[in-house]
Amino acid sequence: xxxxxxxxxxxxxxxxxxxxxxxxxxxxxxxxxxxxxxxxxxxxxxxxxxxxxxxxxxxxxxxxxxxxxxxxxxxxxxxxxxxxxxxxxxxxxxxxxxxxxxxxxxxxxxxxxxxxxxxxxxxxxxxxxxxxxxxxxxxxxxxxxxxxxxxxxxxxxxxxxxxxxxxxxxxxxxxxxxxxxxxxxxxxxxxxxxxxxxxxxxxxxxxxxxxxxxxxxxxxxxxxxxxxxxxxxxxxxxxxxxxxxxxxxxxxxxxxxxxxxxxxxxxxxxxxxxxxxxxxxxxxxxxxxxxxxxxxxxxxxxxxxxxxxxxxxxxxxxxxxxxxxxxxxxxxxxxxxxxxxxxxxxxxxxxxxxxxxxxxxxxxxxxxxxxxxxxxxxxxxxxxxxxxxxxxxxxxxxxxxxxxxxxxxxxxxxxxxxxxxxxxxxxxxxxxxxxxxxxxxxxxxxxxxxxxxxxxxxxxxxxxxxxxxxxxxxxxxxxxxxxxxxxxxxxxxx
Numbered sequence: 005x006x007x008x009x010x011x012x013x014x015x016x017x018x019x020x021x022x023x024x025x026x027x028x029x030x031x032x033x034x035x036x037x038x039x040x041x042x043x044x045x046x047x048x049x050x051x052x053x054x055x056x057x058x059x060x061x062x063x064x065x066x067x068x069x070x071x072x073x074x075x076x077x078x079x080x081x082x083x084x085x086x087x088x089x090x091x092x093x094x095x096x097x098x099x100x101x102x103x104x105x106x107x108x109x110x111x112x113x114x115x116x117x118x119x120x121x122x123x124x125x126x127x128x129x130x131x132x133x134x135x136x137x138x139x140x141x142x143x144x145x146x147x148x149x150x151x152x153x154x155x156x157x158x159x160x161x162x163x164x165x166x167x168x169x170x171x172x173x174x175x176x177x178x179x180x181x182x183x184x185x186x187x188x189x190x191x192x193x194x195x196x197x198x199x200x201x202x203x204x205x206x207x208x209x210x211x212x213x214x215x216x217x218x219x220x221x222x223x224x225x226x227x228x229x230x231x232x233x234x235x236x237x238x239x240x241x242x243x244x245x246x247x248x249x250x251x252x253x254x255x256x257x258x259x260x261x262x263x264x265x266x267x268x269x270x271x272x273x274x275x276x277x278x279x280x281x282x283x284x285x286x287x288x289x290x291x292x293x294x295x296x297x298x299x300x301x302x303x304x305x306x307x308x309x310x311x312x313x314x315x316x317x318x319x320x321x322x323x324x325x326x327x328x329x330x331x332x333x334x335x336x337x338x339x340x341x342x343x344x345x346x347x348x349x350x351x352x353x354x355x356x357x358x359x360x361x362x363x364x365x366x367x368x369x370x371x372x373x374x375x376x377x378x379x380x381x382x383x384x385x386x387x388x389x390x391x392x393x394x395x396x397x398x399x400x401x402x403x404x405x406x407x408x409x410x411x412x413x414x415x416x417x418x419x420x421x422x423x424x425x426x427x428x429x430x431x432x433x434x435x436x437x438x439x440x441x442x443x444x445x446x447x448x449x450x451x452x453x454x455x456x457x458x459x460x461x462x463x464x465x466x467x468x469x470x471x472x473x474x475x476x477x478x479x480x481x482x483x484x485x486x487x488x489x490x491x492x493x494x495x496x497x498x
Contacts, residue, residue: 036107036114036198038223041210042240045221046383049242053216055102056195059139062101064131070097073132079123080147081108087204088155088228090147095124095132096139100160102193103140109200109210117141144197146207148228155228156235161191162213163256164224166233166392167338168319174257174278174337175317177390179213179222179239181251181371185304185356190216203227218243232338232393236345239386247378251354251371252386253342257317258366259296259357263326264409275327276363278337281320281406282355282370283490285313285399292399293406293490294355296368299498302358308351313399315353316341317370320396320406338392342372345387350375397490404428404481404489407460411496414466416447420496422465425454426481426489429461436482437463444468444475444496451481467496474498 073095077083081091096103107114119140126133143159153171158164162179182190192215200208206227213220220241227234237253257279261267266274277296284292284307294305296317318339321327327334351374360367378384391398397405407427414421429435437451448466461481469475474497481489 033110033113033115035112036109036210037112038210038221038238041198041212041221041223045212045219045240046242048212048214049219049244049380053214053244056193058101059096059103059135061131061135061139062096063098065095065097065135066131069126069131070095072130073124073126076123076125077151079120080151081117081199082201085201085204086149088146088148089201089204089207090151091144091199091207092147092154093119093123093144094142094157094159096135096142100142102142104143104194105196106141106144107196107198109198109208114198144199146226155233156207156209156226158194158197158209158211161193162211166226166235168336168392168394169230169232170333170336170394172333172336172338174319174334175255175340176257176366177255177340179211179220179254180215180218180241181249181254181369182215182217182247183249184251184254184369184371185302185354186249192216192218192220194222205229213241215244217245217247232391234392235390237386237388237390239384241384241386243378243380243382243384245380249373250378250384251369251373253315253344253388253390254369254371255317255340255342256366257368257370258360258363259298259368260360260363261298262296262321262409264295264411265298270361271363273328275321276329276334277319278334279317279319279339279368281318282315283318283341283397283399284309284315284353285401287311287313289401290487291397291401291403291490292493294493295406295409296357297495297498298367299357299359299495302356303495303498305355305493305495306352307354309348309353310350311347312344312353312372314341314343315370315372316398317368318396318398321408322394322396336394339395339398341391341393341395341398343389343391344372345389348372348374400428400490402428403487404461406490406492409494414447414468416466416468419447419466419468420475422467422477422494422496424463424465424479424492424494426461426463427459429453429459429481429488431458433461433488434483435461435488436484437479438482439463439465439477439479441467441478442476443470443473469497
C-alpha cells in the first residue's frame with residue numbers, strides 16, 4: 005500500500021470553512037440517472053485508459069497555501085437551505101493536482117458546476133488564487149448545520165472519510181483497492197461527481213471511477229445521525245484487464261504503537277493510532293478480533309470466509325488517559341464497519357500492514373477479496389453499508405471482548421509473554437482457555453479474574469518463538485463447547 009501523506013490530506017480537509025448561497029452552473033442541464041452512469045462506466049471500460057493530467061500550478065499549492073485560503077461562506081452549495089447539507093469545495097494542490105468534474109442533480113437533470121477562484125478568500129500571492137478560472141475542483145466536503153465542521157469529504161483518488169459522533173476524523177475508506185498487498189498497487193480515481201440533496205441531513209453522491217485496470221459507477225446514499233454517519237453504497241465495476249487482487253469495501257488507517265508496542269514509538273504520548281483492532285463477523289456467528297501491530301516488515305493476514313456478515317477497523321480503546329492527546333484526540337477517532345447487503349460468497353477478508361515511524365502515514369488496510377477471478381468483460385456488482393461510529397464491538401453479539409493487550413519477557417530465558425484482558429465476563433464464570441500457536445510453542449497458559457475490576461478476565465501466555473520469525477497466537481475463552489469471547493488472533497514478534 006502506497007504511503008499517504010496524512011498531514012497534507014488533513015490540511016486540505018481543514019482549508020475551507022464557513023456559510024450559505026449557491027454556486028452558478030456553467031452549462032445547461034442534461035438527463036442523469038443511475039442507469040446512465042452505469043452505462044457510462046461500462047462504455048469507458050471498452051476504451052483505452054487516459055489519465056487526467058495534473059493542472060499547471062497545482063504543484064505550488066502546498067500545506068501552508070491550503071491553510072491560508074478559506075472557502076467563502078456565501079459560495080456554499082445549498083448553504084441557503086436548512087440542515088446538514090451545505091457543500092464546500094477543495095482547491096487543487098500538490099497532493100491532489102488532478103481536477104474532478106462536479107455536477108448537481110435535481111429532478112433527473114444534472115447541471116455541471118463552474119469553478120471560480122473567487123470562491124476562496126486568499127492573501128495576495130497565495131498559490132490557490134493563482135490557479136485560474138479553468139483549474140477545476142479537487143473534491144468536496146459536506147458541512148453540518150452549525151457550519152463548525154464537516155461530516156463527509158471526498159478528496160484524492162477514490163478516498164473518502166467521515167468523523168466519529170465526537171466530530172473527530174481518523175481512518176479513511178476508498179472505493180476500491182487493487183493489488184494492495186502485491187507491491188504493485190493501483191489507485192483508480194473518481195473523475196466525476198454528481199451531488200443530489202435527498203433531505204435535511206442526507207446527500208446522495210454519485211461517482212464515476214476510472215483506472216488502468218477497472219472502471220466503475222458508485223452511488224453513496226449518505227446521512228448524518230446522532231450515532232455517526234451511515235452510507236449505503238452501490239457499485240457496478242467493469243475490469244479492463246485481469247486483476248490479481250481486487251479489494252472491495254476497503255478501508256485505510258494508521259497504527260504506530262500502543263501499550264503492547266511502546267518501544268516502537270519515540271513520541272511522549274503513550275499510544276498513537278487511528279484504529280487498534282481488526283474485526284470480522286463470520287457467517288457462523290464467530291467474532292474474530294485481530295489487534296493491530298506495527299510490523300517490522302510488510303505483512304498480510306488473510307481470513308478465509310464464506311458470506312461474512314461484516315468486518316471493520318475499530319478504535320476500541322476510548323480512554324483519554326491512554327493517549328493523553330489533547331490536540332487531535334485519538335480517543336475520539338471513528339470506527340468503520342462494513343456490512344454486505346447481499347451474500348458475498350467465497351473469498352478472504354485481508355488485513356495488510358507495513359512499518360511506519362510516524363502518525364502521518366496510513367499503514368493499515370482492510371478489504372474483501374472475492375475468490376472468483378477478476379477478468380475483463382465481467383461485471384462485478386457490490387452493495388454494502390458503511391457505519392462511521394464510536395462502536396467498540398459491532399461483531400461480538402454479547403461475547404466478552406478484548407480490552408487490553410500487553411507484551412513482555414516470559415519466565416523462561418528467550419521466551420515472550422502475551423497478556424490479554426477480556427471484559428464483559430459475568431462474575432463467577434467457569435471458563436476454559438483454548439489456545440494454539442503457529443511458529444513456536446506454548447510454554448504456559450493461565451487465566452483468572454482481575455481483582456477490583458468486575459467483568460475483567462486476564463489470560464497469560466508464555467511462548468517460545470521459532471528462530472525463523474513471528475509466532476501467530478489464537479486464543480478464545482470458552483465454557484464447555486460454547487464460545488464465551490471473541491476469537492483472538494495475535495502475531496508475536498511481527
